[in-house]
Amino acid sequence: MKSILIAVVCASSLMAASPEVGNYMQQLQTEASEPFDAARGEALFTAEQIGKKGTKIACTSCHGSDLTQKGKNVNTGKIIDALSPGANPARLTSLKEVKKWLRRNFKDVYNREGTAQEKGDVLTYIMQYR
Incomplete structure (x- = not known):
């Protein structure tokens, strides 16, 4: 029963992603201890931490709290396109970019x-964001 639930959750989340990113999510799920959860992903995305530069930062510091809108990098001032695939269909289409930005932003x-x-929880949150 648990594997059926995991498959349903993953399949519904993957609709917004490319096949390569969908396969990556399935790979992450095999390594994860629980089914991915958008609420847990949102908590990770919005939680403030002391970042690598020694100041408080969260994913929302650059991406904002509305993922359908553009964000702005707090260090460089560079504009960041909307993170939500619903608002920006180019999001989550390149596995290379997804891996790169997850690694960089978590660090x-x-x-x-x-x-x-x-990673799976955060991607699930981003994919379901409308």
């Missing part, structure tokens, strides 16, 4: 690489 905010569970 910037959490001072470490995210776990498979954390």
